[in-house]
Amino acid sequence: MSAPENNETVLPHIRPEIAVLPPYKQGTQADAQAFKLSSNENPFDPLPSVIAAVVAETSINRYPDATAARLRTALAARFGVEFDQVHIASGSVAIIAQLMLAVSTPGDEVIFAWRSFEAYPGLALVAGATPVQVPLTEDARHDLPAMAAAITDRTRAIIVCSPNNPTGPVVTQAEFDEFLALVPPTVLVILDEAYVEFITQPDAVNGARLLAAGAPANLVVLRTFSKAYGLAGLRVGYAMGHPRVLDAARSTSIPLSVTAQAESAALASLEAEGELLERVRVIAERRDGLVEALRADGWRVPVAQGNFVWLATGAQTEDATQVFAEAGLVVRPFAGEGVRISVGEHTSVEHVLSAARRIVHNLPDGHPARR
Numbered sequence: 001m002s003a004p005e006n007n008e009t010v011l012p013h014i015r016p017e018i019a020v021l022p023p024y025k026q027g028t029q030a031d032a033q034a035f036k037l038s039s040n041e042n043p044f045d046p047l048p049s050v051i052a053a054v055v056a057e058t059s060i061n062r063y064p065d066a067t068a069a070r071l072r073t074a075l076a077a078r079f080g081v082e083f084d085q086v087h088i089a090s091g092s093v094a095i096i097a098q099l100m101l102a103v104s105t106p107g108d109e110v111i112f113a114w115r116s117f118e119a120y121p122g123l124a125l126v127a128g129a130t131p132v133q134v135p136l137t138e139d140a141r142h143d144l145p146a147m148a149a150a151i152t153d154r155t156r157a158i159i160v161c162s163p164n165n166p167t168g169p170v171v172t173q174a175e176f177d178e179f180l181a182l183v184p185p186t187v188l189v190i191l192d193e194a195y196v197e198f199i200t201q202p203d204a205v206n207g208a209r210l211l212a213a214g215a216p217a218n219l220v221v222l223r224t225f226s227k228a229y230g231l232a233g234l235r236v237g238y239a240m241g242h243p244r245v246l247d248a249a250r251s252t253s254i255p256l257s258v259t260a261q262a263e264s265a266a267l268a269s270l271e272a273e274g275e276l277l278e279r280v281r282v283i284a285e286r287r288d289g290l291v292e293a294l295r296a297d298g299w300r301v302p303v304a305q306g307n308f309v310w311l312a313t314g315a316q317t318e319d320a321t322q323v324f325a326e327a328g329l330v331v332r333p334f335a336g337e338g339v340r341i342s343v344g345e346h347t348s349v350e351h352v353l354s355a356a357r358r359i360v361h362n363l364p365d366g367h368p369a370r371r
Helices: 048-056 069-079 092-103 119-126 144-149 173-182 207-212 243-252 260-271 273-296 314-326 346-362
Strands: 086-089 109-114 130-135 155-161 188-192 219-224 237-240 308-311 332-334 338-342
Touching: 048 260, 069 086, 069 207, 069 237, 069 260, 086 092, 086 243, 092 119, 092 155, 092 188, 092 219, 092 237, 092 243, 109 119, 109 144, 119 130, 130 144, 144 155, 144 173, 207 219, 207 237, 219 243, 260 273, 273 308, 273 346, 314 332, 314 338, 314 346
Parallel strands: 109 130, 109 155, 155 188, 188 219
Antiparallel strands: 086 237, 219 237, 308 338, 332 338
8 A cells, every 4th residue: 555645644543532532631740849639649648557568569570360359358348248249450440441341332321420520421432332411410419310311222321429529529328229219220320439438428328338238230339449548559449239240340351450569458458447547537527627618718619528629610710720839739620610629638728728718709709619
């Protein structure tokens, strides 16, 4: 075949929907003088026992256990489910990708709230499905009746994020029970609970309890060690659900993605759960104090149940992000919508509040983010 005369590089065929899909954008990295509040990371250093478990895994010339059997066994015992009801992967987002591939073909649909986790649309598109975005309510919560109404004969999966990232509110147990009863049993329901350990609202949905009590086979619950357990750099998450559904996820997964170091760190974290959950309690209290202070300063802040808060800055998002940056704060902007601020070190809180005061006082009268 002759080369093109115009000297343009000829590329292999790329699916059109992938060619226009922006790659996942990580929260901006911070320099040594700034607070990184853009990625919902745990601000505490790893526990010594967790570091020791990682350091002890020296056989990096060997492949890890592809089944992550030790961790699956520990999680099954922890949550009162069977071994084959647990699936491990390199982060819970990897499991969403696996499930999308398992249930979707071109022309199928995946429903989720919006705005929610920014990876959801891309994961659906990569699997060949059409993303169906259902707007949040005015108080930044999932509109579950509207999501149920969006189900068609092409719907293959629905993702519910509780607490919702990036806005913060949870879905209640009563709301989820009612919603689940409306979903056909052939439609997969993914309950993404990446921030579940930070929840203090008593009536929030709890996927693990649902599964232990005998949930329907179309429910899969996702959790992670990245947030509350502080293992973001090691990438290990897990799913709990019906064995045949999880087998489908395992069939679409990339083998050997969970390293021995990640598995050992997760096991050590479970053994030190009391220490880690005390840190979670501190972060949740810091979050609640931050929300209370922001509201006192004039912000309208949604209920926050993760390790972050949401400011719906709208058209002023770029300007707000710049003000935070000038104060040494790296936050996560969503253009034209708002700013998500992770709950970081104790010393970061006053810096956040000081910058936020400057921003809210400059918002136009009647701005939806102002009280």
